[in-house]
Amino acid sequence: MTPNKPWLANYPTGVPKTIDPDKYSSIMELYEECFDRFRMQPMTICMGVTHTYDDVDKASLAVAAWLQAQGLPLGSVVALMMPNVPQYLPTMIGILRAGYICTPVNPLYTGRELRHQLNDSGAQVIFVVDNFAQALEQVIEETHIKRIVLSKMGDMMGLKGILVNTIIRQVKRLIPKYNLNDPKYGVTKFPDMLKKGKNLPFQNPKLSLDQTAFLQYTGGTTGLSKGAILSQRNIVAGAMQSEAWTRPITSEINEVYINMVMALPLYHIFAFMLSSLGMRAGYTFILIPNPRDIPGFVKTLSKQPFHIFPAVNTLFKGLLDNPNFKNLDFSSLRISQAGGMAATEQT
Incomplete structure (x- = not known):
């Protein structure tokens, strides 16, 4: 000792x-080892719906291929504004897999807080659940966001998801009104993004442990929230x-x-x-x-x-x-x- x-x-x-x-050349080598070792094991359970490691692997590949098709330069920042739903981890891993940097966003942020993180991080794409789309709409014109992927809570829950989405929208009324229909916002629905991504080619980028993986923002309790750079x-x-x-x-x-x-x-x-x-x-x-x-x-x-x-x-x-x-x-x-x-x- x-x-x-x-x-x-x-x-x-x-x-x-x-x-x-x-012992790993990149974060994706670690993740791919996990997918290979535990492929048919359940990885997530949400509202009674199970996804295996294989399901998450394939969905993350689709996310990565779709992102690459948007023409973003390697190392671009992609924001992820979701609660704990089945699409969170495939999206996060897909962002890294494509060679981009992920900046996770608190879905409960006000417009002011959201604007600060999007501009400070330089994010060009955002994945957001529609419960929180109103906050994004308030500030979208003041950011560098070029593409929006809009998701519903139940988008990866199959038939159960239709029920979940209906209850959230019609019964509990948890989705504030928003209007992001303008073509200039480049809005793609999450299921459409997955469907397209599965049919797009994926190029394995050259990744290394020294590259930035995350811009993880602090709580902002002592002033403006700061992006911690995580390799x-x-x-x-x-x-x-x-x-x-x-x-x-x-x-x-x-x-x-x-x-x-x-x-x-x-x-x-x-x-x-x-x-x-x-x-x-x-x-x-x-x-x-x-x-x-x-x-x-x-x-x-x-x-x-x-x-x-x-x-x-x-x-x-x-x-x-x-x-x-x-x-x-x-x-x-x-x-x-x-x-x-x-x-x-x-x-």
Whole structure:
């Protein structure tokens, strides 16, 4: 043990002292390894609809091919403004796969906040769910956005998605009115983009760990939100570190698939890094599009075992205040992880 690293003596059994992100040539090599290893395993479950690693692989290829056909130079920035829906991860991976930089956007941003991130990042394309299209419409003229891919919540949920979209629009009325029909906005519907992308050629770009993968914006609590530049090596190293620390615990799970509750928003760095860790280990993500709906969240948790449960303190507290939460079956739970803020002793 090196004398200037005394903390290594306190590492739990089974956790390696170091990792080597340079075993991968790019972030896509890591993702493609995950797709090959876990191809037919479930990768996401959302509102009862399951997508395998193979489904996500193919959808991300379609996204990548469509993006390349837009003629964007390598290294262009693409914004992703979605909650935790099945199309999030294929879109994110497709952006990276095409050789572009992803900037995840908080869907709850006001027009002012959205304008700042789009202009500061230089994003030229945005993928957005129609629940949040009104905010985009307010600022689109003041940005560099050349293409919009407009998605509905249920676009990757098959027949169930038609019902989901109808309830969201007609019953719950969760979609503020917007008008982005002008051809100058270059709007493509998400299903049309996928259909076109599947029939377009894909060119594997030359990627490296030194290239920028993400412009991850801070919360803006001390002023304007700032774009942290994350290289592909940053993401690969984070995924390998996280997996190294959880492996001694998850290796003891005897159930067929390891389920991770994904209620934290994927646009946030905490949840995104958990998704990279989970992919590397072949987890299934239980996607929660709206964690603020605590009764609905608890109902979702009652439908399948869950092994890893990351959240922030306010979300844990909200669940603890729900009378049905204590009735859930916690027998499969192995890891609870709090982050983003201090977890109170009471929680």
